[in-house]
Amino acid sequence: MLHSLAVTRKLIQTKYPSFEYTVFNDTPVTPLKKPLHECKLALLTTGGLHLKTDPPFDTKFLEGDCSYRLLPGDIRHEDLMVTHESYDHKFINEDLNCVFPVDRMREYVKEGKIASLSEEHYSFMGHIFVTGPLLENAGKVGCRLKELGVDIAFLTPT
Amino acid sequence: MARELEKSGISTVCTTFRKELIELARPPRILSMKFSPGKPMGNPGDVETQRQIIMAGFDLLQKDIHDMTIMDLPFKLKKLGLF
Numbered sequence: 001m002l003h004s005l006a007v008t009r010k011l012i013q014t015k016y017p018s019f020e021y022t023v024f025n026d027t028p029v030t031p032l033k034k035p036l037h038e039c040k041l042a043l044l045t046t047g048g049l050h051l052k053t054d055p056p057f058d059t060k061f062l063e064g065d066c067s068y069r070l071l072p073g074d075i076r077h078e079d080l081m082v083t084h085e086s087y088d089h090k091f092i093n094e095d096l097n098c099v100f101p102v103d104r105m106r107e108y109v110k111e112g113k114i115a116s117l118s119e120e121h122y123s124f125m126g127h128i129f130v131t132g133p134l135l136e137n138a139g140k141v142g143c144r145l146k147e148l149g150v151d152i153a154f155l156t157p158t
Numbered sequence: 159m160a161r162e163l164e165k166s167g168i169s170t171v172c173t174t175f176r177k178e179l180i181e182l183a184r185p186p187r188i189l190s191m192k193f194s195p196g197k198p199m200g201n202p203g204d205v206e207t208q209r210q211i212i213m214a215g216f217d218l219l220q221k222d223i224h225d226m227t228i229m230d231l232p233f234k235l236k237k238l239g240l241f
Contacts, residue, residue: 005178021182027226028164029186032219042168044159087196095202104199104208113216124159138159142166153163154215155172156198157180 012129016062022131032151039151042118043071044141046126047092047099047158048084051075056083057125064128068137071121075102086127087158099158118150126158160185171215173198177228184226187218192234200233207233 003011005021012019032039048057050069058065071080077096082089091098102121108114122141128134145153160170164186171187174180175198180188189211193200200207211231218229 005182008179021179023182024161024184027184027186028161029224030164030167030169031222032169036216036220044163046159088194089196091197091202097205097208098197098199098202101199101208101212104205104212107209108212134159135162138162139166142163142168145163145168146166150168152219153160153168153170154212155160155170155185157172157174157176158196158198 016129019129034151036114037112038115040116040118040149041105041114041152041154042145042148042150043100043102043105043121043156044124044153045100045122045156045158046124047087047156048082048125049080049092049100049123050083051079052081056081059083059085059125063130064134065125066128066130066133066137067125068141069123071100071123073117073119073121075121084125084127084158099156101154101156105154114152118145118148120144120148160187169219171218173211173215177230181226181228186223186226187215188226188228189214189218189231190228191231 054069097103105117160172163170172185173189175193177190199211214229214231
Protein backbone atom coordinates (compact mmCIF):
# COMPACT_ATOMS: atom_id res chain seq x y z
CA MET A 1 0.00 0.00 0.00
CA LEU A 2 1.01 3.62 -0.41
CA HIS A 3 2.05 5.48 2.74
CA SER A 4 0.78 8.86 3.84
CA LEU A 5 2.96 11.87 3.12
CA ALA A 6 4.08 12.00 6.75
CA VAL A 7 5.09 8.34 6.81
CA THR A 8 6.83 8.66 3.45
CA ARG A 9 8.76 11.66 4.77
CA LYS A 10 9.93 9.68 7.81
CA LEU A 11 10.97 6.74 5.66
CA ILE A 12 12.99 8.96 3.35
CA GLN A 13 14.55 10.78 6.30
CA THR A 14 15.97 7.49 7.58
CA LYS A 15 18.12 7.52 4.42
CA TYR A 16 18.40 11.25 3.87
CA PRO A 17 17.87 13.09 7.18
CA SER A 18 17.51 16.60 5.76
CA PHE A 19 14.80 15.59 3.30
CA GLU A 20 11.73 17.79 3.09
CA TYR A 21 9.09 18.00 0.41
CA THR A 22 9.43 20.77 -2.16
CA VAL A 23 6.23 22.78 -1.93
CA PHE A 24 4.98 25.45 -4.31
CA ASN A 25 2.15 27.91 -3.79
CA ASP A 26 1.49 29.00 -7.34
CA THR A 27 0.72 27.26 -10.63
CA PRO A 28 2.24 28.40 -13.92
CA VAL A 29 -0.25 27.79 -16.72
CA THR A 30 0.43 27.85 -20.46
CA PRO A 31 -2.91 27.61 -22.26
CA LEU A 32 -3.10 25.55 -25.41
CA LYS A 33 -2.61 28.09 -28.17
CA LYS A 34 -3.99 26.13 -31.11
CA PRO A 35 -6.54 23.41 -31.79
CA LEU A 36 -5.53 19.98 -30.51
CA HIS A 37 -5.37 18.52 -34.01
CA GLU A 38 -2.65 21.04 -34.89
CA CYS A 39 -0.52 20.30 -31.83
CA LYS A 40 2.83 18.50 -31.56
CA LEU A 41 3.25 16.34 -28.48
CA ALA A 42 6.21 15.04 -26.49
CA LEU A 43 6.26 12.39 -23.78
CA LEU A 44 8.12 12.78 -20.51
CA THR A 45 8.50 10.12 -17.88
CA THR A 46 10.24 9.74 -14.55
CA GLY A 47 10.40 6.00 -15.09
CA GLY A 48 14.17 5.83 -15.49
CA LEU A 49 13.92 4.74 -19.14
CA HIS A 50 16.93 5.08 -21.39
CA LEU A 51 18.42 3.67 -24.55
CA LYS A 52 20.42 0.52 -23.96
CA THR A 53 23.32 2.36 -25.57
CA ASP A 54 23.13 5.28 -23.11
CA PRO A 55 24.63 5.40 -19.61
CA PRO A 56 22.19 4.18 -16.94
CA PHE A 57 20.85 6.49 -14.26
CA ASP A 58 22.78 6.52 -10.99
CA THR A 59 20.57 4.72 -8.50
CA LYS A 60 23.22 4.84 -5.76
CA PHE A 61 23.46 8.64 -5.57
CA LEU A 62 21.68 9.41 -2.32
CA GLU A 63 20.26 12.80 -3.32
CA GLY A 64 18.85 11.33 -6.55
CA ASP A 65 20.06 11.45 -10.14
CA CYS A 66 18.68 14.63 -11.73
CA SER A 67 20.09 13.90 -15.18
CA TYR A 68 17.89 13.05 -18.13
CA ARG A 69 18.00 10.95 -21.28
CA LEU A 70 16.73 11.68 -24.76
CA LEU A 71 14.41 9.08 -26.25
CA PRO A 72 14.20 9.43 -30.07
CA GLY A 73 10.80 9.83 -31.67
CA ASP A 74 11.14 6.54 -33.53
CA ILE A 75 11.99 4.64 -30.34
CA ARG A 76 11.16 0.93 -30.15
CA HIS A 77 10.57 -1.06 -26.99
CA GLU A 78 13.55 -3.27 -27.71
CA ASP A 79 15.83 -0.21 -27.79
CA LEU A 80 15.01 0.66 -24.18
CA MET A 81 15.91 -0.44 -20.71
CA VAL A 82 14.91 0.79 -17.26
CA THR A 83 17.25 1.85 -14.47
CA HIS A 84 14.97 2.63 -11.54
CA GLU A 85 14.78 0.66 -8.32
CA SER A 86 11.55 2.05 -6.92
CA TYR A 87 8.96 0.23 -8.98
CA ASP A 88 8.34 -3.21 -10.39
CA HIS A 89 9.53 -3.45 -14.00
CA LYS A 90 7.35 -6.42 -14.88
CA PHE A 91 4.58 -4.18 -16.21
CA ILE A 92 6.73 -2.09 -18.53
CA ASN A 93 8.64 -5.16 -19.62
CA GLU A 94 5.35 -6.56 -20.86
CA ASP A 95 3.98 -3.34 -22.33
CA LEU A 96 5.99 -0.14 -22.79
CA ASN A 97 2.75 1.84 -22.91
CA CYS A 98 2.11 1.19 -19.21
CA VAL A 99 4.70 3.88 -18.53
CA PHE A 100 5.50 5.47 -21.87
CA PRO A 101 2.37 5.49 -24.06
CA VAL A 102 4.12 6.15 -27.34
CA ASP A 103 2.13 3.58 -29.34
CA ARG A 104 -1.15 5.13 -28.18
CA MET A 105 0.10 8.59 -29.16
CA ARG A 106 1.16 7.28 -32.57
CA GLU A 107 -2.39 6.00 -33.00
CA TYR A 108 -3.78 9.43 -32.17
CA VAL A 109 -1.49 11.02 -34.79
CA LYS A 110 -2.74 8.55 -37.41
CA GLU A 111 -6.32 9.30 -36.38
CA GLY A 112 -5.70 13.04 -36.69
CA LYS A 113 -6.44 13.79 -33.04
CA ILE A 114 -3.02 15.44 -32.71
CA ALA A 115 -0.76 16.66 -35.51
CA SER A 116 2.53 14.96 -34.72
CA LEU A 117 4.89 13.60 -32.11
CA SER A 118 8.14 15.24 -31.15
CA GLU A 119 11.41 14.05 -32.62
CA GLU A 120 12.57 13.86 -29.02
CA HIS A 121 10.98 12.56 -25.85
CA TYR A 122 12.67 12.70 -22.43
CA SER A 123 13.14 10.47 -19.43
CA PHE A 124 14.15 11.32 -15.89
CA MET A 125 14.51 9.38 -12.66
CA GLY A 126 12.14 9.53 -9.75
CA HIS A 127 13.00 9.40 -6.03
CA ILE A 128 14.95 12.65 -6.11
CA PHE A 129 15.39 14.17 -2.69
CA VAL A 130 17.13 17.41 -3.75
CA THR A 131 15.05 18.97 -6.50
CA GLY A 132 16.98 22.13 -7.48
CA PRO A 133 19.05 20.52 -10.26
CA LEU A 134 15.96 18.64 -11.44
CA LEU A 135 14.04 21.88 -11.95
CA GLU A 136 17.02 23.34 -13.80
CA ASN A 137 17.21 20.34 -16.13
CA ALA A 138 13.46 20.33 -16.65
CA GLY A 139 13.80 23.94 -17.79
CA LYS A 140 16.50 22.93 -20.29
CA VAL A 141 14.26 20.19 -21.66
CA GLY A 142 11.39 22.66 -21.88
CA CYS A 143 13.53 25.06 -23.93
CA ARG A 144 14.63 22.23 -26.22
CA LEU A 145 11.08 21.05 -26.76
CA LYS A 146 10.02 24.60 -27.51
CA GLU A 147 12.78 24.79 -30.15
CA LEU A 148 11.31 21.65 -31.70
CA GLY A 149 7.90 23.29 -31.88
CA VAL A 150 6.32 21.08 -29.23
CA ASP A 151 2.97 22.34 -27.89
CA ILE A 152 2.08 19.61 -25.38
CA ALA A 153 4.03 17.48 -22.92
CA PHE A 154 2.31 14.40 -21.49
CA LEU A 155 3.99 13.39 -18.23
CA THR A 156 3.91 9.96 -16.64
CA PRO A 157 5.49 9.74 -13.18
CA THR A 158 6.01 6.16 -12.03
CA MET B 159 8.93 19.25 -13.83
CA ALA B 160 5.65 20.26 -15.44
CA ARG B 161 6.02 23.68 -13.87
CA GLU B 162 9.28 24.33 -15.71
CA LEU B 163 7.82 23.13 -19.00
CA GLU B 164 4.86 25.47 -18.56
CA LYS B 165 7.28 28.33 -17.95
CA SER B 166 8.93 27.38 -21.26
CA GLY B 167 5.60 27.82 -23.03
CA ILE B 168 4.55 24.18 -23.25
CA SER B 169 1.15 22.99 -22.05
CA THR B 170 1.42 19.95 -19.81
CA VAL B 171 -0.76 17.25 -18.40
CA CYS B 172 0.45 14.86 -15.68
CA THR B 173 -0.82 11.48 -14.59
CA THR B 174 -0.51 10.55 -10.93
CA PHE B 175 -1.34 7.76 -8.52
CA ARG B 176 -0.30 9.97 -5.58
CA LYS B 177 -2.56 12.98 -5.70
CA GLU B 178 -1.54 14.24 -2.26
CA LEU B 179 2.09 14.32 -3.38
CA ILE B 180 1.64 16.02 -6.73
CA GLU B 181 -0.60 18.64 -5.10
CA LEU B 182 2.51 19.94 -3.33
CA ALA B 183 4.09 20.77 -6.70
CA ARG B 184 0.92 22.34 -8.09
CA PRO B 185 1.25 21.55 -11.81
CA PRO B 186 -1.71 22.89 -13.78
CA ARG B 187 -3.33 19.73 -15.16
CA ILE B 188 -3.48 16.45 -13.26
CA LEU B 189 -5.12 13.14 -14.10
CA SER B 190 -5.50 11.24 -10.83
CA MET B 191 -6.01 7.47 -10.74
CA LYS B 192 -5.78 4.74 -8.14
CA PHE B 193 -3.06 2.78 -9.84
CA SER B 194 0.00 0.99 -8.52
CA PRO B 195 3.54 2.32 -8.95
CA GLY B 196 5.07 1.17 -12.22
CA LYS B 197 1.95 1.44 -14.36
CA PRO B 198 0.72 5.02 -14.53
CA MET B 199 -1.22 4.19 -17.69
CA GLY B 200 -2.82 1.02 -16.35
CA ASN B 201 -2.29 -2.67 -16.82
CA PRO B 202 -0.13 -4.12 -19.61
CA GLY B 203 -2.11 -4.57 -22.80
CA ASP B 204 -5.11 -2.56 -21.59
CA VAL B 205 -5.24 -0.40 -24.69
CA GLU B 206 -8.73 0.90 -24.00
CA THR B 207 -7.80 2.29 -20.57
CA GLN B 208 -4.60 3.79 -21.94
CA ARG B 209 -6.59 5.53 -24.65
CA GLN B 210 -9.24 6.76 -22.21
CA ILE B 211 -6.56 8.27 -19.96
CA ILE B 212 -4.98 10.09 -22.88
CA MET B 213 -8.36 11.35 -24.09
CA ALA B 214 -9.07 12.67 -20.59
CA GLY B 215 -5.74 14.49 -20.81
CA PHE B 216 -6.68 15.97 -24.17
CA ASP B 217 -10.00 17.14 -22.71
CA LEU B 218 -8.22 18.77 -19.79
CA LEU B 219 -5.75 20.49 -22.10
CA GLN B 220 -8.62 22.12 -23.95
CA LYS B 221 -10.25 23.52 -20.80
CA ASP B 222 -9.75 27.15 -19.83
CA ILE B 223 -7.90 26.76 -16.53
CA HIS B 224 -6.04 29.30 -14.42
CA ASP B 225 -4.88 27.21 -11.46
CA MET B 226 -4.10 23.60 -10.56
CA THR B 227 -6.91 21.46 -11.91
CA ILE B 228 -7.31 17.82 -10.94
CA MET B 229 -9.42 15.36 -12.90
CA ASP B 230 -10.18 12.26 -10.84
CA LEU B 231 -10.51 9.34 -13.23
CA PRO B 232 -12.57 6.32 -12.24
CA PHE B 233 -9.98 3.72 -13.20
CA LYS B 234 -8.95 1.46 -10.35
CA LEU B 235 -6.89 -1.64 -10.89
CA LYS B 236 -7.84 -4.94 -9.42
CA LYS B 237 -5.43 -6.57 -7.04
CA LEU B 238 -2.19 -7.07 -8.92
CA GLY B 239 0.65 -7.07 -6.46
CA LEU B 240 0.30 -3.80 -4.62
CA PHE B 241 -3.41 -3.13 -4.97
